[in-house]
Amino acid sequence: MKRYERYADEIAQLIHGGALSPGQRVPSVREASRARGISPSTVFEAYYLLEAQGLIRARPRSGYYVSARQPLPPGRRQAEPQPSRPRGDSTGVAVSELVFEVLGSARDPALVPLGSAFPGADLFPLERLARCLASGMRRLEPASIVQSLAPGDERLRQQIALRYGMQGMAVDAAQVVVTNGAMEALNLCLEAVTQPGDVVAVESPTFYAALQALERRGLRALEVATHPREGIDLAALEEALARHPVRACWLMPSFQNPLGSLMPEERKRALVALLARRQVPLIEDDVYGELHLGPHRPAPAKAFDSEGLVMHCSSFSKCLAPGYRVGWVAAGRFAGAVQRLKLMTTLSAATPSQQALSEYLAQGGYERHLRALRATLARQQDRALAPIARHFPEGTRVARPEGGYFLWVELPPAVDALRLHRDALAKGISLAPGQIFSADRRFAHCVRINYGHPQAPLEDALRTVGALAARQAASPQRA
Numbered sequence: 001m002k003r004y005e006r007y008a009d010e011i012a013q014l015i016h017g018g019a020l021s022p023g024q025r026v027p028s029v030r031e032a033s034r035a036r037g038i039s040p041s042t043v044f045e046a047y048y049l050l051e052a053q054g055l056i057r058a059r060p061r062s063g064y065y066v067s068a069r070q071p072l073p074p075g076r077r078q079a080e081p082q083p084s085r086p087r088g089d090s091t092g093v094a095v096s097e098l099v100f101e102v103l104g105s106a107r108d109p110a111l112v113p114l115g116s117a118f119p120g121a122d123l124f125p126l127e128r129l130a131r132c133l134a135s136g137m138r139r140l141e142p143a144s145i146v147q148s149l150a151p152g153d154e155r156l157r158q159q160i161a162l163r164y165g166m167q168g169m170a171v172d173a174a175q176v177v178v179t180n181g182a183m184e185a186l187n188l189c190l191e192a193v194t195q196p197g198d199v200v201a202v203e204s205p206t207f208y209a210a211l212q213a214l215e216r217r218g219l220r221a222l223e224v225a226t227h228p229r230e231g232i233d234l235a236a237l238e239e240a241l242a243r244h245p246v247r248a249c250w251l252m253p254s255f256q257n258p259l260g261s262l263m264p265e266e267r268k269r270a271l272v273a274l275l276a277r278r279q280v281p282l283i284e285d286d287v288y289g290e291l292h293l294g295p296h297r298p299a300p301a302k303a304f305d306s307e308g309l310v311m312h313c314s315s316f317s318k319c320l321a322p323g324y325r326v327g328w329v330a331a332g333r334f335a336g337a338v339q340r341l342k343l344m345t346t347l348s349a350a351t352p353s354q355q356a357l358s359e360y361l362a363q364g365g366y367e368r369h370l371r372a373l374r375a376t377l378a379r380q381q382d383r384a385l386a387p388i389a390r391h392f393p394e395g396t397r398v399a400r401p402e403g404g405y406f407l408w409v410e411l412p413p414a415v416d417a418l419r420l421h422r423d424a425l426a427k428g429i430s431l432a433p434g435q436i437f438s439a440d441r442r443f444a445h446c447v448r449i450n451y452g453h454p455q456a457p458l459e460d461a462l463r464t465v466g467a468l469a470a471r472q473a474a475s476p477q478r479a
C-alpha cells in the first residue's frame with residue numbers, strides 16, 4: 001500500500017468510526033504533512049482518493065470536510081442504481097405530451113422544485129450581470145447588431161475559445177457559433193447531420209429534451225445501456241453501431257442528466273476513437289461540465305477529437321446566467337453547416353445578452369463565482385443524500401454524482417414514479433418521474449431529484465417524498 005493510501009485509510013477509519021463526524025473539517029494539508037511527516041503532495045493524493053470515495057468534500061479557500069453521510073439503519077444498504085438494459089431496437093419517439101404534462105404541472109413557484117431542471121437563481125451573480133447588461137445597452141450601436149449575426153459576438157467567441165485553451169484544447173474562435181442557449185446548439189447540430197427517419201444513439205436514460213428534439217425531426221431513438229457512474233457502455237454502443245445505421249450520437253459524457261454519470265477520461269478517448277472509425281458524428285451536450293465537485297474540470301470528449309467529428313455544445317445557463325439564453329457550439333468540421341442553419345432560423349442570439357456576458361468575463365471573477373457555486377452544490381448534495389438514506393423505503397438506490405445538481409433515485413419496483421409525482425404535487429413538491437427520460441417510458445420506478453436550490457426546504461420535502469414512496473411500496477397501485 002502506498003503512503004497516500006495508508007493515510008487515506010487512516011482518515012476513512014476515523015470517519016467510519018465516528019471520530020470525524022459529518023461536516024467536520026479534516027486536518028489541513030499543512031497540518032497533516034507536519035504531523036505525519038509526509039509531503040503535501042502525498043496528503044493531496046490521499047484527499048483526492050477520499051473525495052473520489054465520497055467521504056470528504058473540498059470547500060474552496062476553506063479546506064476539506066467530512067461529507068454528510070448519515071449511518072443507515074441496521075440491515076439497510078443503499079447501493080447505486082443498476083445499469084440500464086434497453087431493448088436494443090430503435091424506436092420512434094412520442095414523449096412530448098407526457099413531458100408537457102409533467103413540466104406544466106410543476107410551474108407553480110410555490111412548489112419545492114425537486115423536479116426543476118434549473119438550479120436556484122440565488123446561486124448566480126444576477127445583479128452584476130444586470131449592470132453589465134445595462135452598460136452594454138447604453139453602448140449598443142446598430143452596427144454591432146449586424147456584427148453579432150451568426151456566428152455571434154466576436155469578443156464573446158474569443159473568450160469562449162480562450163476557455164477551451166485553458167482546458168488544453170485548441171479550438172479556433174471561427175469554429176464557435178453562439179446560439180440561443182445550448183438547446184438551440186444541440187438542435188442545430190442534429191439538423192446538420194441527420195434527415196427524418198435516421199437513427200440517433202442516446203444514453204438510457206436520457207435527457208427528455210433530447211427525446212423531444214428527435215421527435216420533432218422525425219428521428220428514431222436507439223437507447224444504449226448506460227452505467228450510473230461511468231456513463232454509456234462502450235461495448236453496447238459498438239454493438240449498436242454494427243447492427244443499426246446510426247447517423248449520429250447525442251451523448252452527455254460529463255454529469256449526464258438525469259444519471260449524473262461521468263465517463264472516465266480513458267473511456268471518453270475510446271468513445272471518440274470508436275466513432276471516428278465509423279465516421280459517426282458526436283453531438284456532445286456538456287452544459288454541466290463547469291459544475292464538477294472534484295478539484296478539476298473533467299475533459300470533454302471534444303478534447304480527444306482530431307477529426308472534427310465532435311460538436312461540443314454548452315451554455316452559460318446552468319453555471320452563470322440563467323435566462324440570458326446564451327449557448328454555443330464548437331462544431332468542428334460542421335461549423336459552416338451549423339452557422340448557415342443558424343442564419344436560416346433565428347439569425348443570432350440576443351446581442352445585449354452576448355455583450356453582457358462578454359463584459360462580465362472580461363472583468364474577471366468568473367472562476368471565483370464557479371468555486372463558490374461548486375462548494376454550495378457539494379454541500380447541497382450532502383443535504384439531499386442524508387434524508388434519502390433515512391426516509392426513503394428499503395431497497396432504494398441512489399446515484400452519487402461527482403458534479404451537476406441532480407440525483408437519480410431508483411425506488412423499489414412497486415413504486416410508480418408518475419403516481420409519486422402526482423402525490424408529491426398535492427403536498428407542494430415537484431418531482432421528475434423516470435418515464436420522461438426514455439422513449440418507451442421505462443424507468444417507471446425512478447425519479448430525478450434536483451438539489452440545487454439552497455433556499456428550498458430540502459430535508460422536509462425529501463422526508464415527505466420518502467413517506468409517499470414508502471406508502472406506495474407497501475401497497476402498490478399503478479397509475
